[in-house]
Each structure stands twice: as C-alpha cells, then as structure tokens.
Amino acid sequence: MPELPEVETIRQQLIRPLPLTILTVEMSSVVGSLLKPQNHQFSPVGMTLKNILRKGKLMTMVFDEDHYLLSHFGMSGGWRLSPNKILEKHTHLQFKCETKNRETLYLAFVDPRRFGHLFFFNKENAEKKWNELGVDISTPEFTYEYLKSVLKRFPEKQLKPFLLDQKYFAGVGNYIASEICARAGIRPTRRNKLIRDAEIHKIITATKIVIDGTLKTNGTTFSGGYADASGEKGLGVQHLVVFYQETCQLCHKTPVTKIILAQRGTYYCPSCQK
Numbered sequence: 001m002p003e004l005p006e007v008e009t010i011r012q013q014l015i016r017p018l019p020l021t022i023l024t025v026e027m028s029s030v031v032g033s034l035l036k037p038q039n040h041q042f043s044p045v046g047m048t049l050k051n052i053l054r055k056g057k058l059m060t061m062v063f064d065e066d067h068y069l070l071s072h073f074g075m076s077g078g079w080r081l082s083p084n085k086i087l088e089k090h091t092h093l094q095f096k097c098e099t100k101n102r103e104t105l106y107l108a109f110v111d112p113r114r115f116g117h118l119f120f121f122n123k124e125n126a127e128k129k130w131n132e133l134g135v136d137i138s139t140p141e142f143t144y145e146y147l148k149s150v151l152k153r154f155p156e157k158q159l160k161p162f163l164l165d166q167k168y169f170a171g172v173g174n175y176i177a178s179e180i181c182a183r184a185g186i187r188p189t190r191r192n193k194l195i196r197d198a199e200i201h202k203i204i205t206a207t208k209i210v211i212d213g214t215l216k217t218n219g220t221t222f223s224g225g226y227a228d229a230s231g232e233k234g235l236g237v238q239h240l241v242v243f244y245q246e247t248c249q250l251c252h253k254t255p256v257t258k259i260i261l262a263q264r265g266t267y268y269c270p271s272c273q274k
Ligand SMILES: [Zn+2]
Pocket: 248, 249, 250, 251, 252, 253, 254, 269, 270, 271, 272, 273
C-alpha cells in the first residue's frame, strides 16, 4: 500500500515536466467509482497543470483557474508518466498533455484494486480536504514538542496503531509504523503514557531514518504492489529491519515476532524493542 515515501516519489517524478497543458482526457467506464464528487463535471481540457503538492498520502494537482485534482492512492493506486500512451490494465484516467516545448506526454491514474479516490475540487474544498490531515511526518512541524503533546492527549492508546492515525501523523502507513517502533526501540503495543521523553526523541529520529531511507530507493514495493511513475518497483525493502523480516535486521540474531494489532500485521524484535 502506498505510504508517504511512495506518494512523494511519484510526486517528484511528475513535477519534472511541469507545466503541462491538458489536450485530451480519457476515462475508464469505472472511473465514476473513484471520482468524487460523482456529479461534478470533470473537464480539465485546456487547463494547465502548474504544480503538484503532497500532504501525508494525499496528492494535490494544482491547475489554473482555481481547479484542484486530489488523489488518494488507496491500496494499489498510482500515477504514471510516459511519452507513449499508457496501455496498462486498470488505467482509469489518462491525460494527453503538452509541455512548454510542445512535447507530448501521457499522465495516467492506474489502480487495479480501485480503493483509490480522485477529488476534483475548487480551492476551498481542496483546502478542507487537506486540513483533515494532521502534521505530515516528513515536515519540520513533526517535532518533539508536537509528538509529546499528542501522546499525552491519548495516554491509553498503543503506540503503533496510534501512529496510523492520519489526523495526527499524516503519511504513516502500516510498514512505516512498524519500522518506526523498531528503530525507536519501542514495542508496538506500548501505551503512550509509558513512553519516556528520551524515547520521544528516538521516535522523531527513527521517523526521519525510515522516510529518508525509503525515499532514496524510490519507495518500497511489496509483492505485486506499488510502482513509481515510470512503472518501476521501489527498492526500499532493503531498508526494512522488522517488517516482513524473519530475523531482526538491527541485532541480526533475534527472530522477528508477528502479531495482529488493531487488525493489522505488526512486526517487532523482542530483543531490540522494550
Ligand atoms: Zn533485534
């Protein structure tokens, strides 16, 4: 499932040729189930895609004339960019675009499992959607003080499932949450009230290591999942220390324990994490 590093990888690839003028739009017969609001007239032909922003796992394409296309990748969604028409199965939306130098490019939203969402909004609604998300964990606002204050507000919650809450930690997904706990040396089941101040610093540092590591390898692809804008897999698996691992890659000796916590597969090292 695409998490912050995967969405950011795609964003960085898509912004390179901007601005792009939209020449034609093609939609699949099922795009209606992805596109919100469903009764909205979606017609970006002639508009220019000027910028692409990201907060957490939400990507926002900024067009001229106060139009915004927001995308949430769901389980298996993503954008592709190519000089050739994208013929991949499960392509639901495809823009034929033109660069400033009059080169043709194709930009498409692909989503095999169709849990993704597209929102075509004006500025006001785009901001509303954006503001539903809390602090993005890759930004300077994700500080010791911020983390300490939110942990204090929810003392009884367990750390790992709590980290998945997008209202406080935008961009965290299941593999990142397990990896942050591992690198911070904290069991995923630990209650927030039992996390010491020194460990809060460790969570901040661990988050940076996890995000930076996987961004360098263009995201993380698990079996059959995410591909970047050129259709390539991300090689972030090499940075994982507990998630999907048999042996902990921090101590290199203890077998990783897998539990189900709040319905999600959760991995930790019983030696490295207390
Ligand atoms: Zn270990």
